[in-house]
Amino acid sequence: MLDSMVSIGAFAAAVGVPASALRYYDGVGVLPPAHVDPVTGYRFYDAVQMRRARLVGALRGLGLSVEEMRSLLEADDSVVAARLRVLAAERTADARRGAELLVLLAAGLEAVGSAASVLVDATYVRFVLGRVALLAGDASLDALQLVVDDGLVVLSSDRYRLARWSFRAAEPTTGGATGLVPVADLAALSAWLDGEVAVMCRVLDGVVSWSGSGPDFVCRPHQSDFPDLTTIYAALAPAGRHRRRVAPAELAGVGEVMVVNVDGCGVMLTRSLVEGTVASLLGDEVLLLMDEPEAAVLFRFPGQPEHEVLVMPRTGDQPGGADDD
Known part of the structure; x- marks a missing residue:
């Protein structure tokens, strides 16, 4: 039986995995050798293990943890293949989110000095706008007030009540400014936010705009005078x-x-x-x-x-x- 086995060095060269990595995989139970000499402690591998060794090396190169590899390698080939496809889809989605975040961060840097901006979770801000809007719509108060300053604050009022929702941003805020989102724009803005992951909210000269994975959404300028709800809230x-x-x-x-x-x-x-x-x-x-x-x-x-x-x-x-x- 030993005649069909090779030393760890020869096996490492054959499968393209360093001998040090083979020793590590043996230690963590991912790829134990076929035989260990009881006197010398030398490790020997057989040809059947070559396929598993190459798979372990590939999985490790992709950044999988030992626990993830062990879980995969204990399953049948069809199960492993299915899990790898799921992992591929997850990594594709993560890469897309990462790319979107980089674009948004770049947009935020470009806005420094010209607008206040904040990066927020699209699903959460969509929910917040919907809740705060329940108290908006009076003819003279037909907009939500957004304050970008160490996060994002959303306010609305119907003259008798004043709703306020504050939350931290996903990334540090750039600048500080106050803008308005007309109630008439909320339905279209909510639809635009649906399906986005992270969005950049920017305020420039009172106009609120949003950047995501596609074309920007720019809220219409509010034509009438609008009270400073932040000041009213602080006073009351x-x-x-x-x-x-x-x-x-x-x-x-x-x-x-x-x-x-x-x-x-x-x-x-x-x-x-x-x-x-x-x-x-x-x-x-x-x-x-x-x-x-x-x-x-x-x-x-x-x-x-x-x-x-x-x-x-x-x-x-x-x-x-x-x-x-």
């Missing part, structure tokens, strides 16, 4: 001296006026505004924060603190108020 957001966690069912009922008790502090709110706010949040619990009875109340889903909605206290000009009679 409570510090949270009073806090209370409630279930959504506790904020529903009959009648258009409701008094919400937050940690012993009551505030009068418009029920339809409260129910619409709760519907725009996610989860089975709502965190309420307020400072005093006549100030705004902050609604937040505890599991997603980056999403919050300010609700103004009850006044005569709100829906169902005295001014509507």
Whole structure:
């Protein structure tokens, strides 16, 4: 039997795998020799192992880990072939994403000094725009405000509520600027984002544009004066001296006026505004924060603190108020 075997050096030369690599593969159990001399410890291989050795060398050259190789080599050839095809598809997709990211990063570098830009996950920003848009659409507030500054912040308002969603960017932000996405552009923008992986959001002179794997999407300039929702939010957001966690069912009922008790502090709110706010949040619990009875109340889903909605206290000009009679 030993006559049909060759030394590790001869085997290494025949299969194109270094002897040091063969010793390593033996140690990790991927390619043990056919025979080991009990006295000298010399390793010997037979011709049957040549095919396996070449496959191991090729897999290692492709960057597979020992665990991945061991899993593949323990299966039948047909199973190994199927897994290799799946791996090829995954690597093709990874390469495409990597190429897209490089293009977007290059676009961001080119924009330095002329626009603020931020790289974001396309699926997530599409979801965020859809949630924040639930509180937009009033004739004078028919746009979402985007703030690029150490990430991305999206805001909207219907005069009685102000929604704000902030999230970190996939890569460092370039510059800082504020722009508007008209509500009329949201459907087309959502369709454009669908299928993208990562996109670059750029703001220049108040106009928001998006770069992805294909042609850019440029939002139409907003024609009317638009209030700075960031400044309004900073002025109205409570510090949270009073806090209370409630279930959504506790904020529903009959009648258009409701008094919400937050940690012993009551505030009068418009029920339809409260129910619409709760519907725009996610989860089975709502965190309420307020400072005093006549100030705004902050609604937040505890599991997603980056999403919050300010609700103004009850006044005569709100829906169902005295001014509507």
